[in-house]
Amino acid sequence: MTEERKPDLAIGSTSFRPTLVGRSHAVSSGHYYATIAAMRVLDRGGNAIDAGVTAAMALAVLQPDVVSFAGVAPTLIHLVEGRVVSLAGLGYWPAATDVERLRRESRDGHVPEGILRTVIPAAPATHVEALRRFGTISFEEAATPAMELARDGFPLYPMLANNLASSAALWALWPSSADVYVPGGRSPKLGELFVQRDLAATIGTKIDAEKQARGDRATRLRAVHDCFYRGPIAAKIVEFHERNGGFMRRADLAEFETPIEAPLSTPVGDYRIDMCDVWCQGIVLPQTLKTLAQADLRTLGHNSGAYLHTLVEALDLSFADREAYVGDPKFIDVPVAAMLSDDYARRQFARIDPARAFGRMPDAGEPRAPAVRDPRIPVARATPGSAAALSPDKIYACAADRFGNAYSATVSDTSYDTPTI
Numbered sequence: 001m002t003e004e005r006k007p008d009l010a011i012g013s014t015s016f017r018p019t020l021v022g023r024s025h026a027v028s029s030g031h032y033y034a035t036i037a038a039m040r041v042l043d044r045g046g047n048a049i050d051a052g053v054t055a056a057m058a059l060a061v062l063q064p065d066v067v068s069f070a071g072v073a074p075t076l077i078h079l080v081e082g083r084v085v086s087l088a089g090l091g092y093w094p095a096a097t098d099v100e101r102l103r104r105e106s107r108d109g110h111v112p113e114g115i116l117r118t119v120i121p122a123a124p125a126t127h128v129e130a131l132r133r134f135g136t137i138s139f140e141e142a143a144t145p146a147m148e149l150a151r152d153g154f155p156l157y158p159m160l161a162n163n164l165a166s167s168a169a170l171w172a173l174w175p176s177s178a179d180v181y182v183p184g185g186r187s188p189k190l191g192e193l194f195v196q197r198d199l200a201a202t203i204g205t206k207i208d209a210e211k212q213a214r215g216d217r218a219t220r221l222r223a224v225h226d227c228f229y230r231g232p233i234a235a236k237i238v239e240f241h242e243r244n245g246g247f248m249r250r251a252d253l254a255e256f257e258t259p260i261e262a263p264l265s266t267p268v269g270d271y272r273i274d275m276c277d278v279w280c281q282g283i284v285l286p287q288t289l290k291t292l293a294q295a296d297l298r299t300l301g302h303n304s305g306a307y308l309h310t311l312v313e314a315l316d317l318s319f320a321d322r323e324a325y326v327g328d329p330k331f332i333d334v335p336v337a338a339m340l341s342d343d344y345a346r347r348q349f350a351r352i353d354p355a356r357a358f359g360r361m362p363d364a365g366e367p368r369a370p371a372v373r374d375p376r377i378p379v380a381r382a383t384p385g386s387a388a389a390l391s392p393d394k395i396y397a398c399a400a401d402r403f404g405n406a407y408s409a410t411v412s413d414t415s416y417d418t419p420t421i
Contacts, residue, residue, distance in 0.1 A: 022400075027051055029397040033154060034058035037145035038399055041137065048399040049077060049135040050142060052407030053127045055397035057146040057203075060123070061196060062154065063395050064181075064415055065163035069146075069199055070121035071413030074276045076263060077134055080404035084274045085134075086263040089126030089409075091119035091256075094247040113417040114173075115246040120256050121237075123411060124206075124228045129258045130407070132221040139224045140207045147207065151200035153193035161190040163392070167416045174419035176240075181416075198420075202233060229253045240421045266340045269293055278326045278334045287318040287339055287348075294349035306354065313352040316362055324364030338367035 020026075025048070027038040037058050038051035052075075060069040073089035105112045131142060156164075164171075164187045171181035180196055181187075188194050206224045209231065213223035227233060234253040241248040263274040264282070268289045275282030291314040300307040325334050338344055344367050351362070393414040400406045 024402040025051075025400060027055060027397075027399045029055045030059055030395045031062040033062055033149065034145075034397065038397070041141070042399070042401060046137050046141075046401075047135065047403055048401040048405040048407040049130050050137045051399040051401070052397055052409060053130050053135065054142045054145060055399065056123075056409045056411050057127060057143055058149060059395045059397055060411060061146045061149045061199065063160070064196065064199075065160055065167065066392050066414065067395050067411050068121075068413050068415045068420075069123065069202075071123050071411060072119075072121075073123040073126040073409050073411045074280050074282070075126055075130060075407070075409040076274060076276065077130065077408075078274075078406040079134065084263050084265070086261050086274075086276045087126050087130055088259040088261055088276065088279060089122045090279055091122040091413075093119055094249060094252040096247045096249060096252075098247070113170075115241060115244045115419055117418045118241070118246060118248060119413075120248070120252055121228075122256070122258065123413075125225055125256060126258045126409075128221055128225045129260070132218055133260065134405075138217070139210045139221055143203050143207055147200050147203040150196040150203065153195035156188050156190055156192050156194045158190060160194070161188065164188060170416040177415070177420040180420055205232060229256055237421050240419075244419070264336060264340075266290070277329055278332075278336060279328050279330075281322050281326060283326060283336065283339060284315075284318045284322050287321065287345075288314045290340065290342065290345035291317060291348045291352075294346055309354070309357065310352060313358060314349070316358050317348050317351060317365060320362045320364045321367070323361070325367070335367045341367070 025039075025042040027035045027042065029035045029038065034055040038055035041051040041054050042048075056073060057069070060067050060071070072091050073087075075087040075089050076084060077087070078084050102111055102116060105116065111117050127142070128139065131137070131139060135142070164181055168182050168187045171177040178185075180198070206227050209223045209227035210220045213220040230250075230253065234250060237253065238248055238250050240246070261277065264277055265272055265274045266286050267273075268286055273286040273289065275286060292311065295310050297307060297310070300310065321339060325332075325339065327334060344365065348365050351365070393412050395411050396409070397411070398406070398408045
């Protein structure tokens, strides 16, 4: 009688799904249609930036409950020579923004929903700039999958069907949104084709602008940018704002450009973590990892109670610092170096009690240390009930190519709390 030999399984192999391995290029995104579109770009010889932009635009069509096609798109690109660049794809407030009006019309201390909650759309400019600076394909090739998905529709999947139904009352507040998300006065059902004809026409207008432009590739891509920010699309955006009491004007759109800047970088163990600047919340990740580096996580055991407790408490500390210190570096002096220092990571880790959770958002730490901190500036304290309601407003796309480039974009901004134009 022979002993039955069990197959060797790698540690953590508890899924029957196949392990995906790419030997030349790869894409990961929030929907398989977007991933397929991006993979086709790579299969045809495009690079990671081409594929990433293709996926990001397709995702905004496939996940319109989570983001707007004209939202924001913080983007990081790793180039083959080893350099990492950040595209600050973040929209800012129009020049005519009236803060006192926002305060008067707010019911809960937050920017009121509706037309006033509109910043300058950044994603369209960011995608075009990424293609122009670092890509190889045309806008038409990158945008056609998004246009076709919007024009021809795609079967409604469970999460989108659920979100359209649960937020139908919000989209119904604005006729232009209701036409798309509550067509005929009802939410589309699971399996039905979800069509966004106006969005397809908008994307098509940009493709036509590229085709009609004369000159080299960069000039044609610039024509795509100008179509949105200075041409017929800009005119429609401004007309809508003026008619509905919004802040956006032609100059706001015409002057918008996506800055290209160096990322923030910090070592964590054997790795280097690159992130967008503190105009976004990317610093939360490396700060958390640096805090966790002080713990012996292997001894705790993956997903054990002690492991999860340590992880959650480290995140709590980082998010508390985000609330206290992070903001637009044009206006706020964020102590980035101190927040990412090893000394601060040790002090933060010492605040974690292995036997007790914080039970609330903890008070912010003191990155600059008491000895060097300006005593006139109080340490930030968490205010109960100050947080806004959670909203699903992030989608993600990344790609890596055979040449050594990589693309990472977190497309953001919801579609249900401000009217569709």
